Amino acid sequence: MTTLTFTPDSIPGALATAPSVREQRGGLTLVQLHDGLIRVTRPSGEVLGYVESYQHAEGERFRAKRFLPRQRRFIEIGEFWSRNDATDCFRFA
Template sequence: MTVLDFATTIDGRSKAGAGSRTRGITAVQLNDSLWRVVRPDGEVVGYIERFDESRGIRYRAKRLIVRQQRFVSVGEFWGMDDALECFRLG
C-alpha cells in the first residue's frame, strides 16, 4: 500500500477536507491538470490527468499497480466525475 500523508486537497486543506469525492475515494489536485486518487486511509489508487483534444477537454484515469510498479490506463472520459467513478468500481 502506498500512503502519502502530506497530500492536500484543491483548497490546501488536508486530505480529510473538501475535495472531489466519490463514495470512498478523494481526488487531490496536484496541479492544473493532474489529480491523485486516494482512499480515506491515504492509500494511493491512481491518477486522473486532464488533457485537451480537438473535441474538448478529456480526463484520463490511470490505476496504480503497486506490486508491478506501473500504471494501467483505465480509460478516457468527458467528465471528471466519470473518471473518478471508475476508481470506486475497481
C-alpha cells in the same frame, strides 16, 4: 530582509490549484496536484491512481490511470468526457 508568506486564501484563484485542496467523493479522496493532475486515494491514504486532463480536438478529456503497487506501474483504465466519470471508475474497477 523581508519575508513574504502566501497562503491559498491570499492569492486569487489559488484555491483551485493549491496542492492541499482535497475533495471527498464516493468514499475516495481526490487531491489536486496541479492544473491537469488529480491523485485518487482511499481515506487510509492508499494511492489508487491519477486522473489527468488533456485537450482533445473536441474538448477537454480525462484519462484515468490505475496504480499497481506490486508492479510499480500504471495502467490506463479509460478516457472520459467528465472528471466525475473518470473518478467513478476507481470506485467500481
